[in-house]
Amino acid sequence: MRIPLQQSGDMPLYRQIETYLRRQILDGVLAPETKLPASRQLAQELGVSRITVNNAYAILESEGLIYSKGGSGVYVLARTTQPAEPGAIPPDSWPRWQQAIAQKVELPYEVLHASPRPANRHPKPIRFTGVGDPREYPIKDLMRAMHDVLQRNGASALEYGGLDKGYAPLRTTITHVLASQGITVHPDQVLITAGSQQGLALVCQLLLKAGDTVLVENPTYNLALELFRTLGLNIVGAPVDQEGMCVAAIEPIFQQHQPRLIYTIPNFQNPTGVCMSGERRRALASLADHYHVPILEDDFVGDLRYEGRVQPALKTLALEGRVIYLGTFSKMLMPGLRIGFLVAEGPVFQRLAALKRVSDLTTPPLMQRALESYVNVGQYHRYVQRSCRLYRQRRDAVLAAIKRHLPSTVQVEPPQGGLFVWVRLPDGVSSVALLPLAAEAGVEYAPGVRFFVEPAQGEPYLRLNFATLTPVEIEEGIRRLAAALSRAPGT
Amino acid sequence: MRIPLQQSGDMPLYRQIETYLRRQILDGVLAPETKLPASRQLAQELGVSRITVNNAYAILESEGLIYSKGGSGVYVLARTTQPAEPGAIPPDSWPRWQQAIAQKVELPYEVLHASPRPANRHPKPIRFTGVGDPREYPIKDLMRAMHDVLQRNGASALEYGGLDKGYAPLRTTITHVLASQGITVHPDQVLITAGSQQGLALVCQLLLKAGDTVLVENPTYNLALELFRTLGLNIVGAPVDQEGMCVAAIEPIFQQHQPRLIYTIPNFQNPTGVCMSGERRRALASLADHYHVPILEDDFVGDLRYEGRVQPALKTLALEGRVIYLGTFSKMLMPGLRIGFLVAEGPVFQRLAALKRVSDLTTPPLMQRALESYVNVGQYHRYVQRSCRLYRQRRDAVLAAIKRHLPSTVQVEPPQGGLFVWVRLPDGVSSVALLPLAAEAGVEYAPGVRFFVEPAQGEPYLRLNFATLTPVEIEEGIRRLAAALSRAPGT
Numbered sequence: 001m002r003i004p005l006q007q008s009g010d011m012p013l014y015r016q017i018e019t020y021l022r023r024q025i026l027d028g029v030l031a032p033e034t035k036l037p038a039s040r041q042l043a044q045e046l047g048v049s050r051i052t053v054n055n056a057y058a059i060l061e062s063e064g065l066i067y068s069k070g071g072s073g074v075y076v077l078a079r080t081t082q083p084a085e086p087g088a089i090p091p092d093s094w095p096r097w098q099q100a101i102a103q104k105v106e107l108p109y110e111v112l113h114a115s116p117r118p119a120n121r122h123p124k125p126i127r128f129t130g131v132g133d134p135r136e137y138p139i140k141d142l143m144r145a146m147h148d149v150l151q152r153n154g155a156s157a158l159e160y161g162g163l164d165k166g167y168a169p170l171r172t173t174i175t176h177v178l179a180s181q182g183i184t185v186h187p188d189q190v191l192i193t194a195g196s197q198q199g200l201a202l203v204c205q206l207l208l209k210a211g212d213t214v215l216v217e218n219p220t221y222n223l224a225l226e227l228f229r230t231l232g233l234n235i236v237g238a239p240v241d242q243e244g245m246c247v248a249a250i251e252p253i254f255q256q257h258q259p260r261l262i263y264t265i266p267n268f269q270n271p272t273g274v275c276m277s278g279e280r281r282r283a284l285a286s287l288a289d290h291y292h293v294p295i296l297e298d299d300f301v302g303d304l305r306y307e308g309r310v311q312p313a314l315k316t317l318a319l320e321g322r323v324i325y326l327g328t329f330s331k332m333l334m335p336g337l338r339i340g341f342l343v344a345e346g347p348v349f350q351r352l353a354a355l356k357r358v359s360d361l362t363t364p365p366l367m368q369r370a371l372e373s374y375v376n377v378g379q380y381h382r383y384v385q386r387s388c389r390l391y392r393q394r395r396d397a398v399l400a401a402i403k404r405h406l407p408s409t410v411q412v413e414p415p416q417g418g419l420f421v422w423v424r425l426p427d428g429v430s431s432v433a434l435l436p437l438a439a440e441a442g443v444e445y446a447p448g449v450r451f452f453v454e455p456a457q458g459e460p461y462l463r464l465n466f467a468t469l470t471p472v473e474i475e476e477g478i479r480r481l482a483a484a485l486s487r488a489p490g491t
Numbered sequence: 492m493r494i495p496l497q498q499s500g501d502m503p504l505y506r507q508i509e510t511y512l513r514r515q516i517l518d519g520v521l522a523p524e525t526k527l528p529a530s531r532q533l534a535q536e537l538g539v540s541r542i543t544v545n546n547a548y549a550i551l552e553s554e555g556l557i558y559s560k561g562g563s564g565v566y567v568l569a570r571t572t573q574p575a576e577p578g579a580i581p582p583d584s585w586p587r588w589q590q591a592i593a594q595k596v597e598l599p600y601e602v603l604h605a606s607p608r609p610a611n612r613h614p615k616p617i618r619f620t621g622v623g624d625p626r627e628y629p630i631k632d633l634m635r636a637m638h639d640v641l642q643r644n645g646a647s648a649l650e651y652g653g654l655d656k657g658y659a660p661l662r663t664t665i666t667h668v669l670a671s672q673g674i675t676v677h678p679d680q681v682l683i684t685a686g687s688q689q690g691l692a693l694v695c696q697l698l699l700k701a702g703d704t705v706l707v708e709n710p711t712y713n714l715a716l717e718l719f720r721t722l723g724l725n726i727v728g729a730p731v732d733q734e735g736m737c738v739a740a741i742e743p744i745f746q747q748h749q750p751r752l753i754y755t756i757p758n759f760q761n762p763t764g765v766c767m768s769g770e771r772r773r774a775l776a777s778l779a780d781h782y783h784v785p786i787l788e789d790d791f792v793g794d795l796r797y798e799g800r801v802q803p804a805l806k807t808l809a810l811e812g813r814v815i816y817l818g819t820f821s822k823m824l825m826p827g828l829r830i831g832f833l834v835a836e837g838p839v840f841q842r843l844a845a846l847k848r849v850s851d852l853t854t855p856p857l858m859q860r861a862l863e864s865y866v867n868v869g870q871y872h873r874y875v876q877r878s879c880r881l882y883r884q885r886r887d888a889v890l891a892a893i894k895r896h897l898p899s900t901v902q903v904e905p906p907q908g909g910l911f912v913w914v915r916l917p918d919g920v921s922s923v924a925l926l927p928l929a930a931e932a933g934v935e936y937a938p939g940v941r942f943f944v945e946p947a948q949g950e951p952y953l954r955l956n957f958a959t960l961t962p963v964e965i966e967e968g969i970r971r972l973a974a975a976l977s978r979a980p981g982t
Contacts, residue, residue: 058800064673064807067769077808094812094837096783097698097751102838105697108845134646143641150634155625158827182555194685194851201850205696206596207588227849260588278558292587309549316555317568321585336649336856346585347593354599358718359692360685364829364855 001037003046013048017056025065025076034076036066108226110450115435122442126477128464129444131419136390137334138374138383145374146366157369163362165353166192166341170372174327174341177380181302183313183325185343191353194363196300196328196340200224200263202355203296203324204231206348208260215259217245219451219458221270221298224263237453242413244269244276247283254291262288262295266314267302268418271451271463275416278311285318294348295323302327303384305417306392321346329371333383339363339371390467391419397471398464401478406485419467424460428490431462437487443480492528494537504539505546512547516556516567525567527557599717600946606926606938613933617968619955620935622910627881628825629865629874636865637857648860654853656844657683657832661863665818665832668871672793674804674816676834682844685854687791687819687831691715691754693846694787694815695722697839699751706750708736710942710949712761712789715754728944733904735760735767738774745782753779753786757805758793759909762942762954766907769802776809785839786814793818794875796908797883812837820862824874830854830862881958882910888962889955892969897976910958915951919981922953928978934971 003020005013024030037045039053046053057074060066068074091099106112149157165171171190178185193199208214210232216224218237228235236257239246245264253259264284266276276284288295297314315325321344328340344352356362398421399414409426425431431447438445448461466474494511496504515521528536530544537544548565551557559565582590597603640648656662662681669676684690699705701723707715709728719726727748730737736755744750755775757767767775779786788805806816812835819831835843847853889912890905900917916922922938929936939952957965 061769061800061803064803067773067803069770089811089836091838095780095785095810097785098812098837098839101698101842105842107841108848111841111845130650134650137646137649139641139646139649143637146634146637150630155628155630155825158628158630158825159621159625160826160829197849198851207592209701223849223852226845230846230849278552279560282558289586294586294588309552312552312555312558312568319586320580321589334646334649335651338651338851338853338855345580346589347582348589350598350602351592351596354602354717355721357599358688358714358721359850360689360829361714362829364858365827367855367858 001042001045005046005048013046014052014055014059017042017046017048017053018059021056021060022065025060030076032076036074036076038073106229108230109455110222110226113449113455115432115447117439121439125439125442125444126469126473126480127444128466128469128477129446130465130468131330131335132387133390133468134334136387139334141374142334142337142370145370148373149366149369153369157366160362160365163192163365163368164357165190166363167365167368167372170368171341173372173375176376178327178343180381181313182310183315183343185315189343189345189349191342191344191349191356192363192368193340193342193356194360195330195335195338196298196326196342197223197227198356198359199324199326199340199342200296200298201227202342202352202359204228204233204261206351206355207294208233212260213257215250215253215257215262215293216453217264217269217272218453219271219448219461220263221265221300222446222450224298225451225453228263235453240269240272240274242274244274244280245284247280247287250284251287254287254293259293262293263298264295264314265298265300266311267299268304268415268420270300270418271420271446271448271461272422273413273415273418273420274422275305275308275311281311281314282317285314285322289319289322296326297323298326300326300328300330301418304388304391304419306388306395306415308416315343321348324348329375333371333375337367337371339367388417393471394466394469394474395421397474398466398478401475405478405482407482410485419465421464421466423462423464425462425485426490427460429485429488430459430490432459433490434462434484434488437484438481441480441484443477443484445481492533492536496537496539504537505543505550508533508537508539508544508547509550512551513556516551521567523567527565527567529564597720600720601713601717601941604940604946606923608930612930613971616930616933616935617960617964617971618935619957619960619968620937621956621959622821622826623878624881624959625825627878630825632865633825633828633861636861639864640857640860644860648857651853651856654683654856654859655848656681657854658856658859658863661859662832664863664866664868667868668866669818669834671868671872672804673801674806674834676806680834680836680840682833682835682840682847683854683859684831684833684847685851686821686826686829687789687817687833688714688718689847689850690815690817690831690833691787691789692718693843693850694833695719695724695752697842697846698785699724703751704748706741706744706748706753706784707944708755708760708763709944710762710939710952711754712756712791713937713941715789716942716944719754726944731760731763731765733765735765735771736775738771738778741775742778745778745784749782750784753784754789755786755805756789756791757802758790759795759906759911761791761909762911762937762939762952763904763913764906764909764911765904765913766796766799766802769800772802772805773808776805776813780810780813787817788814789817791817791819791821792909795879795882795910797879797886797906799907806834812839815839820866824862824866828858828862830858879908884962885957885960885965886912888965889957889969892966896969896973901976910956912955912957914953914955916953916976917981918951920976920979921950921981923950924981925953925975925979928975929972932971932975934968934975936972 039050043050043053067077171187174190175187213234215236217240238250315323325343411424446463448458449455452458530541534541534544558568662678665681666678704725706727708731729741806814816834902915937954939949940946943949
């Protein structure tokens with residue numbers, strides 16, 4: 001085999017050989033299964049050392065271009081993995097197990113029904129979406145906390161030994177925060193999770209199997225619905241009114257569907273913003289106990305109350321071991337932390353901790369330690385108070401703007417806390433059909449279809465997150481929404 | 492009701508009322524279901540404003556101490572959730588569903604068989620455990636990277652919008668790193684995960700159900716085994732020799748057990764340190780394709796090669812869509828990052844991304860962005876080279892120390908790379924029985940039982956991680972191990 005080599009060239013000989021052979025193989029000049037000369041032979045032909053040839057062969061083999069068969073020599077390998085644009089490969093060329101998965105597992109509703117970006121989008125859209133307001137995150141404090149932690153613990157702050165339930169001092173801090181809210185738990189009943197979403201996923205994975213029934217408020221948190229659908233659960237919805245889940249309506253559901261789990265968001269529910277009344281809470285707790293069904297209490301923004309009486313957590317109303325409580329720092333401090341927690345007692349707790357361990361070993365230790373050194377009860381409550389002041393103004397701003405700019409046929413229930421207002425559009429107007437018009441007008445919201453067990457039920461509704469925007473932005477955003485609404489079909 | 496109040500006291504009146512009532516309730520003086528006076532009445536009795544009483548009641552209700560029944564008044568609630576030491580409650584007091592879980596889901600092997608801490612432990616134990624050496628982590632660089640990111644992106648660096656597959660620039664960087672290793676993939680085929688453990692968990696959750704068979708090297712990674720057991724999978728082990736998984740031995744397994752997944756660690760396998768030969772890799776790839784079984788390739792330390800030829804990844808040998816590849820930055824940079832990735836094509840990829848989303852929304856965005864701004868191909872390879880130099884010395888140190896201090900009846904296969912040496916103890920010596928003696932002597936290791944499908948098979952073995960210790964520490968550690976071994980029963 002003749003390979004042109006420049007003895008004086010600045011490219012080492014083995015690289016010249018390797019480069020030449022690679023081109024020959026990729027261009028198909030050297031076809032798959034072609035036998036290459038033995039290294040000794042090629043070395044002689046080229047007048048180079050055998051090591052030079054071996055080096056070239058080693059690189060080509062490491063790249064899957066050639067391979068050596070036992071003693072019989074080195075051969076060109078069929079190239080198989082050029083990086084192809086996903087979707088470039090015809091479906092029927094996938095292996096059977098892939099085609100089976102494609103059939104068996106449906107893609108999430110929000111992926112299948114992603115609304116196409118409109119042609120002429122607004123340059124500066126106002127988004128009533130997302131979580132809290134990034135401009136309010138205590139970033140400097142958190143970075144300082146990270147520094148402190150690394151100063152104190154050094155690199156060990158980045159190891160994950162002994163973090164099976166999460167960083168112990170953080171779990172203790174959490175019990176203090178909870179105690180100040182009337183929830184008394186032991187640190188060994190607290191499990192740190194990657195946001196409350198992971199807590200939700202772990203509970204479902206442990207307690208439920210495909211086909212089992214989960215009872216939810218309808219509408220409810222969209223990513224809880226996506227999770228339940230992904231796990232192949234049978235989702236049964238209970239109606240929601242101004243007092244929260246209509247508990248009176250669910251006893252028949254218990255008898256008919258034997259739910260294996262009740263998922264509820266009692267405080268400032270997502271998406272309706274409704275707070276469950278004390279009576280409903282007690283009724284739900286005793287009903288669940290009577291029918292031996294666990295309650296999963298998602299308290300994602302329980303602290304963000306702007307007025308009215310605090311209601312006791314289901315966790316405090318039910319007997320020991322009946323309620324699994326989900327909390328998070330995402331909404332209060334910053335979502336990017338991805339640190340939440342779960343409170344449970346009894347055999348289920350250890351098993352949730354074990355499942356968490358095999359799911360991702362641990363939540364990033366540096367984040368846990370930084371949060372612990374930053375958060376104490378006092379500081380946490382100062383931050384809550386600050387957030388409440390700030391977000392109350394924004395809630396008032398959005399309600400006022402809606403009154404001012406939207407037709408009176410638009411219905412809104414003023415929330416006593418939380419992040420959301422739940423808007424019912426005038427009869428015949430679809431929040432899905434409105435979406436592109438709104439995008440053109442420069443305003444974004446979450447359409448109601450995402451939050452219902454039967455998505456179509458959500459067409460008349462949309463969810464506005466008012467916490468992410470200043471009163472001025474809110475005013476302008478609602479004005480834009482009004483403009484879009486005036487152009488909407490059906491009005 | 493007479494409540495002693497100090498009008499002039501520095502404690503506000505509502506707090507005095509609330510404190511008094513709380514004590515009465517907790518002491519049982521006011522029994523559950525006792526009706527409290529209406530606020531108007533109590534206000535009159537105490538000569539305070541009605542708001543004062545309502546405030547006191549509100550706090551007590553928020554703490555689950557009292558509750559208001561419709562219009563009929565306020566009642567004392569039965570206290571249920573004093574923080575109890577877990578385990579303080581008798582098992583039969585748990586609700587049915589908890590008792591069912593306790594029966595159904597066994598606790599992990601490592602929890603059930605956790606070795607008790609010996610009475611007299613060594614003050615300064617030398618640990619041949621953990622992952623890389625914390626003293627070598629590039630922490631300053633990472634902190635600087637975090638600063639840069641927050642300077643550049645501000646708070647948005649902490650939001651998780653649009654991170655469905657992970658931070659796009661990081662996914663592109665990963666494709667460059669992989670390309671330099673001969674693995675050519677498209678960024679849209681890369682999914683960022685919370686360490687490779689999450690990748691492993693997601694693949695199993697999506698592709699397998701309880702009772703399905705997974706084929707693994709035996710021994711293999713202990714937390715993979717724990718995951719498979721947790722999911723109720725049927726685990727079938729293939730023997731491992733100096734060339735890695737004995738592929739010739741597995742064809743009967745395919746026919747007998749119809750595995751639904753092959754989990755393999757071809758490079759410097761955990762725990763044996765063995766590197767699979769090129770021939771075995773090709774044989775495995777074609778066998779898996781012939782029997783339509785997906786391969787999960789865990790390449791946790793593929794770069795840490797100290798000598799010998801690089802072998803092509805299974806991902807490059809198999810056809811498109813046959814192999815799911817797991818990689819991680821944990822072992823190379825620092826485990827606390829908890830950032831790994833998986834590479835897959837075809838219908839399975841989108842579904843893994845969807846499952847990741849409902850599992851924990853996203854991997855912490857700040858970490859992803861910091862890693863991206865810190866890592867580029869050049870820098871990554873400089874770091875790999877540095878690690879290789881460092882860890883090669885440590886491997887040589889551990890092999891030399893074993894030769895020097897341990898009896899010749901101890902068998903070791905020198906690894907060509909990675910973090911582990913796999914030690915076979917003299918006949919009749921159990922690494923489990925040795926554990927407490929070793930702890931007393933001041934040395935720690937991972938007993939072989941953790942790594943086998945049938946744990947008992949692992950008794951003669953132990954795994955040493957040499958990468959976490961300096962040559963001096965290694966020398967002393969092996970000396971201590973020798974001392975413990977000399978006192979072990981069976982020798």
